[in-house]
Amino acid sequence: MTATHAARDTATMLRRNLRHMQRYPGVPLMMVFLPVMFLLLFVYVFGATLGNGLGHGLGGRGVYVNYVSPAIILLTVASSATATAVGVASDMTEGIIDRFRTMAIWRPSVLAGHVLGSMIQTLLAVAVVIGVALLAGFRPTAGAAGWLATAGFLAMITLALTWLGVALGVVAKTVGTASNTPMFLLLLVFLGSGFVPTASMAGGLRQFATYQPFTAFTDTVRDLLTSGPIGDHAAVSAAWCAGIAVTGYIWAMARYNRGPAAAPGQ
Amino acid sequence: MSNPTDQPAGVPGDAGPFAPRLGTAHRRGPEHSSVTSAAPGRAALAVEARGVRKSFGDQVVLDGIDLDVVEGSVFALLGPNGSGKTTTVRILSTLLAADSGVIRVAGHEMVREADLVRAAIGVTGQFSAVDKLLTGQENLMMMADLAHLSRADGRRRAAELLGRFDLSEAAGKMAATYSGGMSRRLDLAMTLVGAPRIVFLDEPTTGLDPRGRHVMWQIIRGLAADGVTILLTTQDLEEADQLADRVAVLDHGALVAEGSPALLKARIPGGHIRLQFTDPQGLETAARLLTSAGRDDETLCLQVPGDGSVPALRALLDQLDQHAIDIESLSIHTPDLDDVFFAVTGHPTASEDTQR
Numbered sequence: 001m002t003a004t005h006a007a008r009d010t011a012t013m014l015r016r017n018l019r020h021m022q023r024y025p026g027v028p029l030m031m032v033f034l035p036v037m038f039l040l041l042f043v044y045v046f047g048a049t050l051g052n053g054l055g056h057g058l059g060g061r062g063v064y065v066n067y068v069s070p071a072i073i074l075l076t077v078a079s080s081a082t083a084t085a086v087g088v089a090s091d092m093t094e095g096i097i098d099r100f101r102t103m104a105i106w107r108p109s110v111l112a113g114h115v116l117g118s119m120i121q122t123l124l125a126v127a128v129v130i131g132v133a134l135l136a137g138f139r140p141t142a143g144a145a146g147w148l149a150t151a152g153f154l155a156m157i158t159l160a161l162t163w164l165g166v167a168l169g170v171v172a173k174t175v176g177t178a179s180n181t182p183m184f185l186l187l188l189v190f191l192g193s194g195f196v197p198t199a200s201m202a203g204g205l206r207q208f209a210t211y212q213p214f215t216a217f218t219d220t221v222r223d224l225l226t227s228g229p230i231g232d233h234a235a236v237s238a239a240w241c242a243g244i245a246v247t248g249y250i251w252a253m254a255r256y257n258r259g260p261a262a263a264p265g266q
Numbered sequence: 267m268s269n270p271t272d273q274p275a276g277v278p279g280d281a282g283p284f285a286p287r288l289g290t291a292h293r294r295g296p297e298h299s300s301v302t303s304a305a306p307g308r309a310a311l312a313v314e315a316r317g318v319r320k321s322f323g324d325q326v327v328l329d330g331i332d333l334d335v336v337e338g339s340v341f342a343l344l345g346p347n348g349s350g351k352t353t354t355v356r357i358l359s360t361l362l363a364a365d366s367g368v369i370r371v372a373g374h375e376m377v378r379e380a381d382l383v384r385a386a387i388g389v390t391g392q393f394s395a396v397d398k399l400l401t402g403q404e405n406l407m408m409m410a411d412l413a414h415l416s417r418a419d420g421r422r423r424a425a426e427l428l429g430r431f432d433l434s435e436a437a438g439k440m441a442a443t444y445s446g447g448m449s450r451r452l453d454l455a456m457t458l459v460g461a462p463r464i465v466f467l468d469e470p471t472t473g474l475d476p477r478g479r480h481v482m483w484q485i486i487r488g489l490a491a492d493g494v495t496i497l498l499t500t501q502d503l504e505e506a507d508q509l510a511d512r513v514a515v516l517d518h519g520a521l522v523a524e525g526s527p528a529l530l531k532a533r534i535p536g537g538h539i540r541l542q543f544t545d546p547q548g549l550e551t552a553a554r555l556l557t558s559a560g561r562d563d564e565t566l567c568l569q570v571p572g573d574g575s576v577p578a579l580r581a582l583l584d585q586l587d588q589h590a591i592d593i594e595s596l597s598i599h600t601p602d603l604d605d606v607f608f609a610v611t612g613h614p615t616a617s618e619d620t621q622r
Contacts, residue, residue: 005414008411008414009411009412011411012408012411012412015408015411016397016400016408019399019400019404020399023399023400023440024399094393094394094395095391095392095393095394095395095396096395096396096397098361098389098391098393098395099389099391099395099456099457100412101360101361102359102360102361102384102387102388102389103384103412103413103460104381104382104384104385105412
């Protein structure tokens with residue numbers, strides 16, 4: 001199998017997935033809808049009070065929208081795992097996957113096509129969500145380089161999470177399961193530095209929140225967009241992403257190659 | 267004699283008792299017409315399997331089967347639900363690994379050369395393998411891309427297949443809107459985009475209406491005429507009889523019989539003409555006249571051995587006429603694969619006790 005074939009097969013699968021998004025836009029719309037709802041809720045309902053908590057009684061809504069927007073962006077990125085898992089699981093439960101498995105194509109192309117499609121979908125969703133955040137008062141101070149770095153950083157996280165999503169989609173027995181298992185990622189955004197500082201959390205939870213990957217992710221996005229000094233969160237994030245991506249890839253390919261445990265109806 | 271398939275001859279299908287068996291007329295040209303006599307090994311084999319075993323947990327699904335499918339022939343794997351047909355196809359098409367056994371497909375060893383096997387085969391499974399969110403045209407173009415055809419070749423091939431499978435009009439519609447028959451045809455068309463030399467068809471007509479079934483049969487015959495090797499599975503005895511050069515009967519994971527449909531039919535007692543009488547008197551008189559006939563007093567029937575040919579029928583009816591015996595009805599029973607199945611397994615096929 002040559003590299004040209006690998007690239008061509010992946011491109012074919014990517015085209016297929018992009019067409020799916022176009023024909024059945026429910027998933028990409030959901031990816032935008034959910035973070036925007038949280039943005040509006042946290043800015044316009046809780047924002048004034050939470051902002052005061054952050055700014056020692058003086059912050060208000062304006063401070064909070066800047067604080068929470070990176071978390072909202074990461075919610076969008078985290079939901080990419082769900083979208084990928086659902087897409088992969090619908091393939092796996094349909095006859096079409098057996099067709100691909102019996103063809104002399106580059107084997108990972110089916111899954112790689114999902115990953116690339118999800119990345120494009122996620123980055124578009126992120127752009128829309130950032131647009132809404134700007135309308136809601138988000139005022140990042142990053143220049144062109146900062147935005148570019150943010151885009152690259154988010155792409156890295158998305159790549160890692162979509163491979164995890166692929167694995168969760170391959171192992172899920174139903175599409176319903178696949179849409180539920182990646183939910184914990186959304187929860188991680190909340191149980192980190194996304195909505196309130198981890199220092200304000202209760203004992204055991206604070207330990208967890210400080211060291212889980214989404215805190216590093218959120219802090220890095222904050223640094224990048226508000227031109228703060230880039231701390232070691234960036235390196236920690238990169239390590240997490242590498243770990244998650246490799247685990248997801250190996251897990252997904254192993255299960256994908258193994259095929260279904262039993263033939264339906266023999 | 268209580269043959270369980272002793273009904274008017276058209277048992278498995280919609281053809282009436284006098285419908286000719288068209289199958290042989292559509293089979294391969296003269297060079298392949300005698301595959302049954304070709305010893306395995308002499309002719310080139312598209313599929314060669316020895317001692318294939320597969321279990322799921324402690325459930326044995328394939329209990330050591332051997333298969334020889336001659337290149338260019340149509341081979342039918344016949345058996346009821348759960349006999350192991352689909353598992354066999356999944357193993358031969360690289361989807362499932364056998365627990366043991368040696369398999370060569372298109373001359374390539376199954377495990378070590380899986381990609382060479384995949385390049386030679388096309389598979390249409392029992393479950394629809396079309397992308398419902400793509401149009402018919404897009405589905406075929408996707409397959410052309412995956413077969414690494416050039417853009418122009420792909421378009422040409424797609425157009426040709428759409429025409430051949432009567433899908434040109436629906437080419438621009440999403441496959442989700444297709445009827446069962448259309449989607450089955452698209453499925454097979456997708457399998458053929460890469461011009462595979464060997465095609466596996468798992469129950470290609472299950473769930474199709476009679477018309478759809480006949481269309482599918484014509485397509486399969488057309489493929490066979492092009493020299494494509496076809497291995498199909500079916501529960502439908504008439505289908506195997508109509509399409510296949512060779513039939514293997516699978517029962518509980520073991521091959522219980524194999525041969526040409528004609529050869530298999532020869533293994534069972536010949537056909538008979540079944541006469542039903544209006545009253546016991548008629549039965550009595552006729553039974554004395556036709557001494558070789560089997561008699562059933564309860565149903566007022568006689569089974570007269572014979573092939574059901576017109577001269578034989580005429581002679582029989584003349585004889586009854588001369589003795590003024592009235593008959594209520596007459597049916598001709600030609601031995602078919604139903605009888606084979608019963609004869610070799612000792613139990614009727616699943617298709618007889620489950621309504622399909």
